[in-house]
Structure formats: C-alpha cells, structure tokens
Amino acid sequence: MAELTYRDAVARGIAQEMARDPDVVFLGEDVAKAGGVFKATVGLLEQFGPLRVRDTPISEQAILGAAMGAAMTGLKPIAEIMFSDFFAVCFDYIANEFPKSRYMSNGQTKCPLVVRTGNGAGSRFGAQHSQSVENWCMMIPGLKVVAPSNPRDVIGLLAAAVRDPDPVIFLEHKSLYATKGEVPDGEIVDTLGTASIVRPGKDATILALALMVPRALAAAEKLKAEHHIDCEVIDVRSLVPLDTQTILGSLARTHRLFTVEENPRLCGWGAEIVSIAADEGFYDLDGPPVRITTPHIPLPAADILEDIALPTVDRIADRVKRSLGA
Amino acid sequence: MARKPARAPNDDIGEDVRLRMYRMLVEIREAEQRAFDLFLQNLVKGTSHLSLGQEAVAVGFACAMQPGDLSFCTYRGHAHTLARGVPVEKVLGELMQRDNGLMRGKGGSMHLTSEEHGVMGSYAIIGAHLPIACGAAWRAQYKGHSDVSVCFFGDGTTNIGAFHEALNFAAVWKLPVVFVCENNLYMEYTPIGEVTAVEHPAAGRASAYGLEAIVIDGQDADEVYRAAMKAYEKARAGGGPSLIECMTYRYSGHSRADPAKYRPEGELDKWLKRDPVKIYRERLKQFGIEEKVIEKIGADVMRVLDDATEKCKAAPMPPLELLTTDVYADGGWAWRN
Ligand SMILES: Cc1ncc(C[n+]2csc(CCOP(=O)(O)OP(=O)(O)O)c2C)c(N)n1
Numbered sequence: 001m002a003e004l005t006y007r008d009a010v011a012r013g014i015a016q017e018m019a020r021d022p023d024v025v026f027l028g029e030d031v032a033k034a035g036g037v038f039k040a041t042v043g044l045l046e047q048f049g050p051l052r053v054r055d056t057p058i059s060e061q062a063i064l065g066a067a068m069g070a071a072m073t074g075l076k077p078i079a080e081i082m083f084s085d086f087f088a089v090c091f092d093y094i095a096n097e098f099p100k101s102r103y104m105s106n107g108q109t110k111c112p113l114v115v116r117t118g119n120g121a122g123s124r125f126g127a128q129h130s131q132s133v134e135n136w137c138m139m140i141p142g143l144k145v146v147a148p149s150n151p152r153d154v155i156g157l158l159a160a161a162v163r164d165p166d167p168v169i170f171l172e173h174k175s176l177y178a179t180k181g182e183v184p185d186g187e188i189v190d191t192l193g194t195a196s197i198v199r200p201g202k203d204a205t206i207l208a209l210a211l212m213v214p215r216a217l218a219a220a221e222k223l224k225a226e227h228h229i230d231c232e233v234i235d236v237r238s239l240v241p242l243d244t245q246t247i248l249g250s251l252a253r254t255h256r257l258f259t260v261e262e263n264p265r266l267c268g269w270g271a272e273i274v275s276i277a278a279d280e281g282f283y284d285l286d287g288p289p290v291r292i293t294t295p296h297i298p299l300p301a302a303d304i305l306e307d308i309a310l311p312t313v314d315r316i317a318d319r320v321k322r323s324l325g326a
Numbered sequence: 327m328a329r330k331p332a333r334a335p336n337d338d339i340g341e342d343v344r345l346r347m348y349r350m351l352v353e354i355r356e357a358e359q360r361a362f363d364l365f366l367q368n369l370v371k372g373t374s375h376l377s378l379g380q381e382a383v384a385v386g387f388a389c390a391m392q393p394g395d396l397s398f399c400t401y402r403g404h405a406h407t408l409a410r411g412v413p414v415e416k417v418l419g420e421l422m423q424r425d426n427g428l429m430r431g432k433g434g435s436m437h438l439t440s441e442e443h444g445v446m447g448s449y450a451i452i453g454a455h456l457p458i459a460c461g462a463a464w465r466a467q468y469k470g471h472s473d474v475s476v477c478f479f480g481d482g483t484t485n486i487g488a489f490h491e492a493l494n495f496a497a498v499w500k501l502p503v504v505f506v507c508e509n510n511l512y513m514e515y516t517p518i519g520e521v522t523a524v525e526h527p528a529a530g531r532a533s534a535y536g537l538e539a540i541v542i543d544g545q546d547a548d549e550v551y552r553a554a555m556k557a558y559e560k561a562r563a564g565g566g567p568s569l570i571e572c573m574t575y576r577y578s579g580h581s582r583a584d585p586a587k588y589r590p591e592g593e594l595d596k597w598l599k600r601d602p603v604k605i606y607r608e609r610l611k612q613f614g615i616e617e618k619v620i621e622k623i624g625a626d627v628m629r630v631l632d633d634a635t636e637k638c639k640a641a642p643m644p645p646l647e648l649l650t651t652d653v654y655a656d657g658g659w660a661w662r663n
Pocket residue numbers: 402450451452479480481482483484508510512513514580
C-alpha cells in the first residue's frame with residue numbers, strides 16, 4: 001500500500017500497461033517532454049522512449065485519427081485530449097469513426113484504443129475548459145465510457161480500458177488530480193461496467209460519478225450526523241457498460257434514488273438511469289427519483305459562481321433531506 | 327511461336343502489369359455501369375457514388391501496391407475496392423444490400439471494407455480517413471513493417487481541417503503514407519476553383535508541408551502507376567509522405583441523385599476524348615498486344631460480372647439478427663448488465 005495522488009496514478013496506470021505490452025503507445029499534445037499540462041504523464045518519456053511516448057502538433061483530429069489507424073492495424077494506443085471540451089473539434093472520431101467502424105464493416109474493423117482527457121469543473125477556467133462531457137459520449141452506441149473518482153480506480157480502470165477490445169473514453173477529473181488515496185502495490189486491473197458501493201446505507205441510494213463521489217459521501221455523512229438519514233452511495237464509475245444490477249439492487253433495499261451529476265441538466269447520465277429505474281424499479285420506489293445536477297447553463301469562471309453551479313455537499317444533503325421529508 | 331518477353335526493352339511497366347491494369351480498368355468501368363443500371367431498376371438502394379471516368383487513378387495506384395499495402399477510400403470507393411481484388415459479387419451485393427455483400431448489407435455502398443484485401447474502409451465524412459491513414463502508417467513505422475498506407479480523396483477534401491492536420495502530422499512524423507487527391511474538378515456540385523485559394527487544391531498546398539508539388543494525368547494508368555511506384559518507394563525507404571494530385575473527371579453526377587446539370591457544355595465531351603479505358607486499349611496495341619487478347623479480357627470481365635449480378639439478384643436479404651451484431655467486440659450490442 002502506498003498513498004498516491006490521482007495525477008500520479010494516471011502515470012502509473014499508463015506505465016503499468018506500457019511495461020506489459022509493447023503494442024501500447026501514447027500520444028498527445030505536450031504529453032512527452034513536458035509530462036502533460038496537468039503533469040499526469042511525467043516520467044513516461046524517460047521510461048519508454050520517444051517512439052512510444054509522442055508529442056503531437058495541436059491537431060486533435062490527427063491525434064484521434066492516428067490513434068484509430070494504429071488501433072485498426074495492431075497497436076493499442078492511448079491518446080490524450082488535453083481538455084474534454086476539445087472533443088467538440090474532433091468529435092467525428094468519437095461519434096462517427098471509432099464507434100461505427102466495427103458495425104459498418106460487419107465485424108472486420110477493430111478499434112482497441114483509449115482516449116484520456118481532463119474533464120470537469122472546479123478550476124475556474126470558464127465555460128470552454130470546465131465541462132463535464134460524459135453524456136456527449138454516453139449517447140453513442142459502440143463506445144465505452146468510464147470516469148474514475150480515486151487513484152486506485154484510475155489505475156485499475158485505465159488498465160481495463162487499455163486491455164478492452166473496444167474504444168474507451170476515459171474521463172479524468174481535473175479537480176481530482178491533486179487528491180490522494182491508498183493504492184495497493186503491484187499490478188492493478190479492474191473491470192469495466194462495475195459500479196461500486198462506496199458507502200452502504202439503508203434509507204436512500206445516491207449515485208455519483210468522479211468529483212461528485214466525494215461530495216455525495218460527505219453529504220451522506222452530514223445527513224447521518226444531522227438527521228439520522230443513512231444513505232447508500234454508489235460510485236457509478238462506468239457509464240457504458242452500465243452496472244444496472246448494482247443500482248437496481250440498491251434501490252430495492254433503500255427505496256429512494258438520487259443522482260448527483262456535474263453535467264448540465266438536459267440528457268445527463270442520471271436521466272437515463274432514472275428512466276431505467278422508472279421502468280424496472282418502479283414498485284421499489286417510495287418517492288420520485290431526484291436528479292441533482294448543474295443547472296442548464298454554460299459554466300462561469302468566477303469562483304463564487306462556479307461553486308454554486310455544481311452540486312455542493314450542502315445542496316445534495318438538503319435535497320435528500322427535503323425529499324425524505326426529514 | 328516463341329513467347330514475347332514480359333517486358334520489352336525500354337518498357338518499365340511490362341506486359342503482365344499492363345494486362346492486369348487493363349483488365350481492372352474494364353472491370354471497374356463495367357461494374358460501375360452495372361451499378362448504375364441496377365439503380366434504375368431500383369435494385370441498388372440508398373446512395374451510390376460512381377468512379378466512371380476516374381478508373382485509371384484507382385487502377386494505377388492499386389496495381390503498383392504490394393500485398394499488405396493498405397488502401398483508405400472514400401464513399402466514392404467502389405473502384406478502389408475492386409482494384410485491390412475484392413470480387414465484384416461482394417461489391418455489387420453490398421450495393422444491393424444483400425446478405426452476400428462485403429459487409430452483409432451493414433455498411434452500404436459508402437463504407438466498403440475488406441481488410442483481407444487491404445481495403446481498410448471507405449469513409450463518408452470528408453477528410454476523416456487522412457488522419458486514420460497516418461495512424462496505420464505510424465504502426466508500420468513503429469513496428470518496422472514495410473507496408474505503405476495509401477489514402478484516396480477528392481479535390482473538395484483539401485479544404486477541410488483534417489486534410490491539413492494529417493499532412494502536417496505525416497510530414498513531421500515522416501510517415502509511410504501516400505495521399506492521393508483525385509481532382510475531378512468538382513466537390514458535390516460546386517467547381518473546386520470557386521472555393522479554393524490556389525489553382526491546384528492539393529499540389530498548391532504541398533509546399534506548406536515541405537512536400538513536392540505533384541500533378542499528374544489521372545487518365546493515363548501508366549503515368550499513375552509510375553507516380554505511385556515512386557511514392558511507395560520513397561515511403562518504404564523512410565522518406566516520408568507524398569501528396570499526389572491526379573487530374574481526372576467523373577462522367578456522371580456526384581451521386582445517383584445528381585444529373586450534373588451544372589457542368590458547362592462540352593466539358594464532358596472533352597474529357598470523354600481522353601477516356602482512360604480507351605487510352606489504355608490503344609496503349610496495349612502500341613505494345614503489340616493482339617486485338618483478340620484484348621477482346622477476350624473484355625469478354626471474361628463481362629461473364630464474371632453477369633454471373634455476379636445474377637447471384638446478387640438471387641441472394642437473400644441479410645437476416646434480421648444482424649441488426650444488433652458487432653456493435654462491440656464481444657459480437658453483440660449490450661451496454662448494460
Ligand atoms: C464533413 C462533410 N462535409 C460534407 C459532406 C457532404 N459531401 C459528401 S461528398 C462531398 C463532396 C466531396 O468532394 P470531393 O472531395 O471533391 O470528392 P468527390 O465526391 O468529387 O470524389 C460533400 C460536400 C460530407 N460527407 N462530410
């Protein structure tokens with residue numbers, strides 16, 4: 001066991017996979033010599049050399065296109081898009097190319113690649129460097145989408161993503177890079193499509209992703225201490241594949257469902273899960289499912305504004321408390 | 327009678343390759359014509375983009391390739407697919423969206439793919455496949471493989487960002503990739519000159535990426551073959567990418583929906599005089615190939631094509647289970663447990 005930052009876990013996860021498999025290569029803007037703008041890939045160039053860890057021009061389409069061509073022909077590329085907001089300039093690959101080539105070719109074309117990106121708010125970067133774009137990706141058949149909330153999951157889910165034969169969008173949360181967590185020694189490999197119950201409870205189920213997981217946990221502690229409400233918190237971890245069994249199983253025990261989403265409200269991932277719950281868990285519900293989200297706005301830069309835009313510990317706790325009539 | 331040597335003195339191409347190229351020119355010409363006829367009978371559904379008039383580009387580049395070289399095509403990709411040796415029945419079957427099609431009807435005419443023949447996909451989003459070809463070439467460079475990635479696209483494609491990103495990327499990384507612009511003078515309906523800052527949409531941009539400006543006659547399969555050979559050799563020797571602009575012309579409209587009314591009078595007639603199949607038939611004669619050999623090639627192609635057409639007409643539609651196969655690598659479409 002060692003304590004590691006989320007940032008260092010990224011480098012360790014990539015290194016673990018590159019050391020294991022010479023077909024794993026890594027490319028992106030400022031990722032090699034500079035070690036990444038978030039310093040999440042420091043040391044990889046030194047360890048694996050310039051043929052496997054490559055700086056690119058500012059060409060997001062070329063980065064993702066090249067990753068795809070390499071993946072189709074036998075490599076297992078990891079591509080970095082610096083900020084997830086920039087998916088919008090290379091979305092053709094994410095929406096049209098990676099996820100459809102296998103289907104259109106009747107199974108001939110393979111696309112085993114990982115796109116890592118810095119996602120999410122909290123850095124006061126304003127509307128074009130702060131978005132949570134997991135729902136942009138979740139809606140596309142053929143992609144897998146994961147978003148880890150802690151260093152151990154960063155390594156394990158990244159390893160699973162690299163080993164997965166499908167294209168995986170790997171969303172790292174920028175506001176988690178500096179956070180720390182315990183990480184076991186040796187190789188860590190997790191499983192895509194598994195949610196984890198990070199706090200068991202009996203009164204309500206709270207689903208959260210990435211930065212919203214520690215907030216949901218803090219809200220749960222507050223609800224317990226102040227109102228004796230015992231919440232179960234689930235780190236969804238993987239939007240596609242989605243672990244509906246864990247979610248519906250929890251709902252069957254707690255009878256109340258809350259989602260905590262950083263994305264703007266419309267078509268957030270929680271909407272899909274709430275619709276599944278309405279469909280398949282309706283008679284388990286003792287009250288309406290509640291989505292706690294960022295309002296449907298672009299994100300502001302000013303800290304006091306950004307802070308009230310995202311779901312906060314207090315807002316989560318308050319919303320759960322009111323819904324439960326406590 | 328003593329057999330003629332396969333390659334006459336001062337002939338860099340040789341009879342074997344010439345006969346192969348002629349056969350392929352005729353096969354593509356006839357298959358495209360057949361595809362058009364099948365539309366009219368409503369047996370080819372959806373859209374379709376023909377290469378009638380542009381056959382020599384596909385043939386010259388494909389015949390200069392070695393097995394293992396990779397082709398990346400556009401929606402106007404029937405010719406490039408056939409030129410790599412994909413059976414015409416598979417191509418027509420896909421156009422007719424039958425179970426015997428290349429992708430069993432799941433891709434359609436715009437996405438012909440046959441990896442076993444090196445056809446790494448046909449891409450319908452303008453420019454998307456130029457970066458993808460770079461990635462395949464990067465794999466060859468990284469693994470020390472000797473194959474070349476060859477990427478075909480139109481004149482209109484030179485005005486999209488992915489073209490410029492890919493050219494720069496390939497040049498900086500010195501990738502074994504050959505970019506082939508088929509300049510047929512039009513994007514869909516707009517003449518390329520009206521929307522492009524330089525006279526030659528591809529070659530005029532080459533210097534920006536440190537590349538040689540190359541413009542060739544895309545109607546002469548020999549000239550195309552020679553340009554291809556040179557670019558492939560350079561790529562295999564580690565000399566990096568090439569960008570080749572081929573002057574050519576499409577005889578029909580952009581797609582099945584387009585009667586091509588926007589073309590000035592006489593333009594089509596002018597290009598028909600330089601028809602790539604006709605040019606090549608004359609070339610064979612110049613090199614002493616007998617008329618009856620040429621006729622036999624034509625007859626063979628028609629026999630195979632007629633047979634393929636009948637097989638496609640008789641082929642079943644894809645089974646309904648195919649709807650949800652191969653979304654993910656496990657063969658299925660499950661996104662949840
Ligand atoms: C990104 C994108 N924009 C527009 C289109 C619509 N479109 C399809 S083909 C075409 C013309 C392309 O012209 P060119 O590159 O010259 O190829 P050609 O059809 O002449 O072979 C256009 C605009 C598209 N498929 N993708």
